[in-house]
Every structure is written in structure tokens, then in C-alpha cells.
Amino acid sequence: MQKTECTRVLETANTYKVLAKEDLAPQIKLMTVHAPDIAEKAQPGQFVIIRVDEKGERIPLTLVDWEKEKGTITLIFQEVGVSTRKLSTVAVEDAILNIVGPLGNPSDIRHYGTVAVACGGVATAAAYPIAKALKQSGNKVISIVGARTANLLILEKEMKAVSDELHISTDDGSKGYKGFVRDVLRTLIEEGQSFDIVYAIGPPIMMKTVCEVTRPHGIKTIVSLNPVMVDGMGMCGACRVSVDGKTQFACVDGPEFDGHLVDFNLLIKRLKIYFPDERKADELYQNTEKNRHE
Secondary structure, eight states, X not given: OOOOHHHHHHHHHHHTBEEEEEEEETTEEEEEEEOHHHHHHOOTTOEEEEEOSTTOOOEEEEOOEEETTTTEEEEEEEOOSHHHHHHHTOOTTOBOSEEEEXXXXXXXXXXXXXXXXXXXXXXXXXXHHHHHHHHHTTOEEEEEEEESSGGGOOSHXXXXXXXXXXXXXXXXXXXXXXXXXXXXXXXXXXXXXXXXXXXXXXXXXXXXXXXXXXXXGTOOEEEEOOOOOSSSSSSSOTTEEEETTEEEEHHHHOSEEEGGGBOHHHHHHHHTTTHHHHHHHHHHHHHHHHHHHO
């Protein structure tokens, strides 16, 4: 019997079946998804673009882990808007409609010497595969993991396993150092710790302040940017960023750049463009879901 277009769509959706799902922290979830073609080619630093359903928007998510033998990829996300809230409702054995990847350039993994991996919040998910690969390449890895409060820390055990040293910071002091990731990094440098390179992954303001710490010492600092993104293939131009005064596309030129050359003020400004619309859409979605369940 000839396959209909509907049949083909269903088959594509079934390719991306959710095999496992776990709550890591309030509003932060981990999903293991069947995606053998992506798992086969994935490398540290790369990401995927997902679409939950036919009316969903395309959003980028970092590849946290992958297993070629099992054909699975691991994604971690925080519920911050309509698309991530929809994603959180996908149950085990159900499927995500579309996943495209791996996208972006992989991290430049090599033997540097002593490396600092500074990450904050849910971005620890993006830092983990990079720290793991750096450790496997013979580097001394000193990781600094930050969060607003202790119950929002994720992958602490996993980061410890791939680090020679692990430092924890929380804004409120509920665990580890009271303060920010940049403060821990500054203290380590002031105490005489030498770094050959620093990887900073987190909110733009966090990456900006880390770069301000490393700049006076001439420590090369790599940041992973996550601007507004649509197609993830360099065609739409939505993810444009300014690096060394030149326009770059984070999806095909990045997502990693020399942090000392990034115009973070412009990046932060562009990220705020759709905040009002996103807030309205999120409120409408949550109210609709609430009414539907009452």
C-alpha cells in the first residue's frame, strides 16, 4: 500500500520518541530521546533545533550527551516559555515532532594544559560535554558551577566526575561560595592559579563578567552564545551577533566565540526584543492549560 503524507509525518515523529524523562530541579527537566542519526555524528559544543508540534516554534537546545550504540541523545531544558512548557508535557513513549542536528561547530577540544570551565544555571548542561571532552584530552579541568540557590544546581555529580577540582557558588550562599561564578574565578586567579584557557557558558551577563575577569590577565576565554535562533542553518539571520565589530551568525559561525571580542551589550539588547510578546504568549498558554484541566 502506498504511504500517505500523513503516514510519513507520523513515521518521522516516531523517530524522536522520548525514552526517559527526569526532573533535575524546579522547572528543569532531562529527556533522553531516540535520534540515532544525530547521536552518530554529535560532538561537544553542538546543538539541535526542535519543534514540539505542528504549531510549535523552532528552539535550540544543547546536546548534553549521546550514545551512538543506543542511538539516543540527552537534552536538558528549563521551562521558561510556551515551547519549553509544551516540551515538558511530552510523555515517555510519546514523540517530539522534529529534531534537526547536530548543528553548529563543535568545540575546539585539544590539550591546552589547565582549563577553567565556568557555567551557570541550566547552562551547566551545555558545559558538561565540553568539560568531559577536555578532561579526556588530558587537560587539568577546574570547573566552577553556579546557580541562584542550591536547589537549582544541576549535574553536580557529573561535573565532579570530569573535573580535577569542582567549585560551587550560589547567589544566596545556600551551598558553596556565596556569590557568583566570576567571583570564584577571580579568587582562584588572585591566589595564583594559572589558566591556559577559560570556557564560560551561561546567561550573557554571566559570560560578560567572566570575560571582564580574564581580560586583564590575557587569558583566552571562549563563550557559547545562544541568541534568538530560527532555522539554525545560517539562512534567517536571526542569530546574528557582533564579534570584533563584524556580524557573525551564531548557528554556523559559532556557537562558540572569543568572549573578549563579543559585543555582549548588543547581544543582551537583542535578546530582550521579544520579551513582552513571549510573556504574553506564556501567560495565555498557562491560562488555557489551567482552564482545560478545570
